[in-house]
Ligand SMILES: Cc1cc2nc3c(=O)[nH]c(=O)nc-3n(C[C@H](O)[C@H](O)[C@H](O)COP(=O)(O)OP(=O)(O)OC[C@H]3O[C@@H](n4cnc5c(N)ncnc54)[C@H](O)[C@@H]3O)c2cc1C
């Protein structure tokens with residue numbers, strides 16, 4: 001689509017660029033609303049700051065961090081403006097320009113990240129380098145913005161998505177001030193890519209739209225931070241020590257993490273299925289990175305357990321480039337190579353919208369846990385948390401390539417001998433010649449629900465289904481469950497990457 005034909009050019013786009021804080025902004029072009037600033041006081045530090053919204057929290061926004069102190073160098077960028085609700089006309093503009101954003105979404109978000117990181121290199125510590133390089137994060141952001149535009153009249157269907165994103169944000173300790181930085185660079189990227197097609201009206205609508213959405217996130221994230229702290233958690237990073245590491249398979253190693261500072265209080269209770277984020281300095285990059293890992297055991301108050309697959313990366317040489325490097329994953333390889341007993345690592349409080357809540361169903365309603373590879377971790381936590389309930393039928397089915405990479409097998413076999421309510425089904429897609437069917441695995445091939453249909457509790461309309469694995473695995477299982485008559489609202493999925501499953505699976 002030729003944008004120039006789609007939206008009329010209006011010279012006033014230049015004025016919009018000024019409002020959005022473009023590079024071309026000069027001191028004399030400062031927007032009207034920022035002139036004649038008064039002083040206001042930060043409610044936390046008591047520091048006098050510039051303008052009525054000089055401190056993002058002076059406008060009555062909830063405090064994201066009780067230790068917050070106003071940065072004396074706080075700039076326009078980190079201010080949270082008081083934006084009015086969107087007008088009907090602005091909603092129409094957002095809806096009608098959504099297709100253009102969809103078409104150029106990834107170009108816009110890629111451009112946005114590049115410029116934002118140049119201006120704020122400190123943000124490299126929280127954004128995944130690989131996710132940027134592979135385009136996952138730009139795609140996830142572009143599709144979130146598009147979904148917002150399409151649902152602007154009624155955001156209710158988006159609330160679960162907002163929660164998933166807000167949980168990821170809180171696990172990385174994203175704070176309100178950073179919405180100003182993201183907003184500035186995102187809107188600048190829209191202007192840079194769409195050019196003069198962005199009229200003042202369109203610019204105003206998207207500026208307001210961004211801030212209305214940002215405030216939904218800021219408020220939701222504040223709720224999550226408060227809940228975490230009330231449950232005995234903390235905001236930001238806390239130093240933990242590796243108490244023990246256990247090899248679970250050729251690729252997966254478990255790390256038992258204990259807080260360095262002993263506060264005498266147990267670790268916060270988490271829901272089985274939730275994750276923690278960890279942060280480590282990556283010497284080869286020269287900065288930190290953070291990644292989420294599902295807690296792979298039920299809560300015990302003493303330590304967290306995560307189980308990490310070493311991502312070796314795949315080299316696919318081509319004729320034109322026979323030496324394509326494998327790009328091994330930054331964090332997982334560092335954890336495997338360098339995180340030994342006694343090593344230190346920064347850990348966030350547990351978060352996440354994928355979990356089993358026993359009170360959400362009857363004690364005897366079945367649980368079906370379906371995983372592939374390292375996707376077992378989140379489901380193992382759910383399984384272990386329910387072992388005290390002998391009334392609950394549980395089916396735990398998993399697929400691995402072969403016995404060398406199959407983790408947790410002996411633990412689950414032991415569980416099945418102690419708890420007859422637990423059924424265990426193992427698929428190997430390519431078992432080695434030494435693997436014995438009936439001992440190491442049950443069924444050869446990919447996980448096939450038809451092959452274990454008797455243990456899926458399809459007839460029980462209270463059965464809950466939890467799935468974790470690569471996207472192709474989840475798509476196949478969700479579609480199959482739906483064909484078997486399971487309602488969508490009883491199917492819960494966790495993806496170990498940024499973004500959602502494609503809509504066909506939802
Ligand atoms: C909610 C959640 C829970 C999770 N739980 C777990 C868990 O329990 N256990 C677990 O092991 N993981 C889990 N993950 C995944 C984990 O967060 C990391 O994504 C994973 O460990 C890989 O991180 P990394 O830094 O090693 O790899 P990254 O550096 O992030 O790379 C990711 C992948 O991309 C490939 N890659 C990188 N750069 C390139 C390139 N230029 N070209 C081609 N390929 C490239 C890498 O080889 C790797 O396979 C979870 C993720 C989420 C979101």
Ligand code: HEM
Pocket residue numbers: 123126127128129131132137140141144145164165168169172174175178179180182210213214217497498499500
């Ligand atoms: C309205 C504004 C925002 C939107 C729509 C948005 C959207 C998203 C989406 C869709 C994801 C992927 C979630 C997933 O993994 O499923 C994400 C992740 C993330 N967001 Fe935001 N976000 C916003 C604001 C911010 C802000 C202010 C920051 C702070 C700098 C931020 C930092 C991150 C980070 C670090 C991740 C993880 C990405 C990674 O691992 O590379 N976001 N966001």
